[in-house]
Amino acid sequence: GDSVTQMEGPVTLSEEAFLTINCTYTATGYPSLFWYVQYPGEGLQLLLKATKADDKGSNKGFEATYRKETTSFHLEKGSVQVSDSAVYFCALSDRKAAGNKLTFGGGTRVLVKP
């Protein structure tokens, strides 16, 4: 079945540091890939997405490139802020499956210190 593996946290960084969260996936079809962010006490917010190989999703300074050859979708940000402290989830949607459900990775907690 489909699965998503992402690096375990917590990841602790200083403000303005470079952030990378690794994400790899296994899917039988040609999935769409997503990064969702969850701030404390809130729901999941879509951060960015990519729907085909070599697509780059970007939003709020975050970027991720759909790499089919390495089945990866690593999230990067060049200079993090305290407000980026949250849990980040990598997810895939296998377009072969009915209903477009998401399969999530385990989440990576990021803590940015001033």
Add this chain to the structure above:
Amino acid sequence: AAGVIQSPRHLIKEKRETATLKCYPIPRHDTVYWYQQGPGQDPQFLISFYEKMQSDKGSIPDRFSAQQFSDYHSELNMSSLELGDSALYFCASSLDVSGNSPLHFGNGTRLTVT
């Protein structure tokens, strides 16, 4: 912009009681998904509906049932509650069932079973 509305935000029930969670999708979104997120866990897919019909089923216990109504809102009914049902329950909606249409999540209902 309108978002996915879930009610109630918090719910406290005793073992063996029943609970009903409600979800109002974004206008024009005809697909609704339910997820369960345990403490420190990634969201687990429960069930989804497309045009008022069940479109996919995940790890939803037999004690739970759900439906989507003619106005596209959805309700998750939970009976014979157990302590292990304590979790954050998210509803999400999407514009269609294609893999290109991202899921938009509500802020969740936190269920506590005592």
